[in-house]
Amino acid sequence: MDHEVRITLRLPADLHEWLVAQAKRGRRSLNSEIIHRLEAGRGDVPTDDGSL
Numbered sequence: 131m132d133h134e135v136r137i138t139l140r141l142p143a144d145l146h147e148w149l150v151a152q153a154k155r156g157r158r159s160l161n162s163e164i165i166h167r168l169e170a171g172r173g174d175v176p177t178d179d180g181s182l
Contacts, residue, residue, distance in 0.1 A: 139164075 141149070153163035169175045 149163055150160055153160045156163060156166070158166065166175065
């Protein structure tokens, strides 16, 4: 990333819990997990577990 932008994001509690669990499973921070999934969703990186 050349430039980073900080945002505030509101998530439903159950989605947040799921993302936290996925981040732990992938040994990533929550922020890194969200970025990974967004990039995978637009085709920038392959998914490591076959899901989004």
